Amino acid sequence: AMRKRRKRTRTRAALLAAAARELERVGYDALTVEGISEAAGVTRGTFYLYYKSRSAIMSVILRFYWVLLAKYRPRGGADLPLSQTIERSNTYLVQVIARNTQLLLAREILMTESPGLARRLDQVNDQWAGQVVRALVLRGLITDLAADPVYHHLRARTVIGMSDVLLRDIYRSAGL
Numbered sequence: 001a002m003r004k005r006r007k008r009t010r011t012r013a014a015l016l017a018a019a020a021r022e023l024e025r026v027g028y029d030a031l032t033v034e035g036i037s038e039a040a041g042v043t044r045g046t047f048y049l050y051y052k053s054r055s056a057i058m059s060v061i062l063r064f065y066w067v068l069l070a071k072y073r074p075r076g077g078a079d080l081p082l083s084q085t086i087e088r089s090n091t092y093l094v095q096v097i098a099r100n101t102q103l104l105l106a107r108e109i110l111m112t113e114s115p116g117l118a119r120r121l122d123q124v125n126d127q128w129a130g131q132v133v134r135a136l137v138l139r140g141l142i143t144d145l146a147a148d149p150v151y152h153h154l155r156a157r158t159v160i161g162m163s164d165v166l167l168r169d170i171y172r173s174a175g176l
Helices: 007-026 033-040 044-050 054-071 082-099 101-113 115-138 149-174
Strands: none
Touching (some): 007 033, 007 054, 033 044, 054 101, 101 115, 101 149
């Protein structure tokens, strides 16, 4: 299908695929523009026609990761008991994180290099917190939402942040 696309599109896709493979192979600290270019079969100059730096291409890969994470997340949990819904979601996230440890470790560095990416993660976490609060309201577990909606939203954001840090630390300490 890519052969029918414009050369620019094919080159951009080749660079993204090569960067993802190189990240998995060597990790973010050892990732270089030269390594990505070589793996994609293009020159270093060609890389810079499409991306400013390794962090720029990794930011794109991370955005794709978030889109795929949302697209393939478990659905239909409203009909299940809450404990089953939580277990199913957590199992999904742990499996995804286990398969993408290099990307998630790179994310920490990218957050300092790219303020836009940090803002995007904050938006994703904010949307996720909203979904959690809505699900708890639908299940009758939050009955005083009108009294203090910000409180419940911040509680959900806190749990999401703590889970994110915990999973990152588990995989970092395990050397995965």
